[in-house]
Amino acid sequence: MRRRVPLGTDEKLFRSMHRRMLDGPRPVPPWNLLDPARTPEASRERVRQGWAARVESEYRSMVVFGELIARFPEVGLPLEVSCAASQLLQDEARHTELCARVAEAFGGYDDATLDPKHLRLVDDDLPAHLFVARWTASMFCVGEAASVGLLGVLRDGSTDPCVASVIDTLLRDEVMHDRFGWGLARMVFPLLTDDEREWLGADLAFAFAHYDRMNGGCLRPDGGAIPATPDTPEDPDALALGVASRWRFAPAFYRRVDEVILPSLAALGVPAYEAWALRHEAAATLVTE
Ligand SMILES: [Fe+2]
Numbered sequence: 361m362r363r364r365v366p367l368g369t370d371e372k373l374f375r376s377m378h379r380r381m382l383d384g385p386r387p388v389p390p391w392n393l394l395d396p397a398r399t400p401e402a403s404r405e406r407v408r409q410g411w412a413a414r415v416e417s418e419y420r421s422m423v424v425f426g427e428l429i430a431r432f433p434e435v436g437l438p439l440e441v442s443c444a445a446s447q448l449l450q451d452e453a454r455h456t457e458l459c460a461r462v463a464e465a466f467g468g469y470d471d472a473t474l475d476p477k478h479l480r481l482v483d484d485d486l487p488a489h490l491f492v493a494r495w496t497a498s499m500f501c502v503g504e505a506a507s508v509g510l511l512g513v514l515r516d517g518s519t520d521p522c523v524a525s526v527i528d529t530l531l532r533d534e535v536m537h538d539r540f541g542w543g544l545a546r547m548v549f550p551l552l553t554d555d556e557r558e559w560l561g562a563d564l565a566f567a568f569a570h571y572d573r574m575n576g577g578c579l580r581p582d583g584g585a586i587p588a589t590p591d592t593p594e595d596p597d598a599l600a601l602g603v604a605s606r607w608r609f610a611p612a613f614y615r616r617v618d619e620v621i622l623p624s625l626a627a628l629g630v631p632a633y634e635a636w637a638l639r640h641e642a643a644a645t646l647v648t649e
């Protein structure tokens with residue numbers, strides 16, 4: 361059964377440690393300026409849904425980082441890597457909380473629920489170095505690298521001062537996560553044999569299928585051009601509050617794929633172009649499974 365994203369505790373010690381860790385490094389958004397009453401009613405639910413969906417995905421990022429950190433010692437990664445990764449875990453907790461607060465202002469995030477099977481990623485049949493390589497490639501080299509481009513789009517479109525501040529924080533953190541990911545990739549991918557790199561490429565096709573579907577695939581199912589006009593009209597009131605259409609996201613996503621993700625992965629010896637070409641096949645497998 362899916363469960364709610366757990367947020368909030370009465371335990372004072374945890375509350376104060378949490379606030380110190382999360383609020384210290386980033387400005388607190390001007391929450392008093394966030395006023396849903398200024399948004400036309402027709403757009404409010406769209407804004408709420410957009411931010412509620414982010415609550416779920418940010419919390420999942422936190423879960424992935426926790427699972428990754430747990431396996432770093434088996435791979436023999438230096439202590440500094442675990443320490444830096446724990447900072448990222450806190451960042452994702454910050455993102456979850458910020459997104460929840462925006463969603464809450466617009467009516468809540470009860471629909472942000474978690475599938476228990478997504479909360480435990482460790483696969484005991486997979487050696488630690490392959491587990492870490494798999495999630496480094498998918499979560500960081502694709503997910504975090506793409507999110508820098510997508511958040512840039514949101515930042516350009518958001519005119520609400522509170523939401524702009526929230527997105528600024530998300531973007532600043534994600535820029536660092538993107539850098540961390542490539543650093544981790546430079547440490548982990550050279551540990552792989554040629555066969556393991558092939559395996560990683562095949563695995564990556566599924567990650568590409570997932571992110572392509574989320575960020576633009578519906579617009580370019582056959583790899584063709586993105587239509588010049590949106591398939592659904594852009595809602596300027598939602599855009600001002602950080603919720604954009606996929607039509608707006610897609611070009612930024614494909615630009616990151618073409619300019620950063622594919623060439624950087626290929627330079628590290630991962631057959632990324634082949635994986636990208638196989639993503640539709642991988643997506644079809646996912647659907648029929
Ligand atoms: Fe995040």
Ligand SMILES: [Fe+2]
Nearest residue numbers: 421504534537
């Ligand atoms: Fe992140």
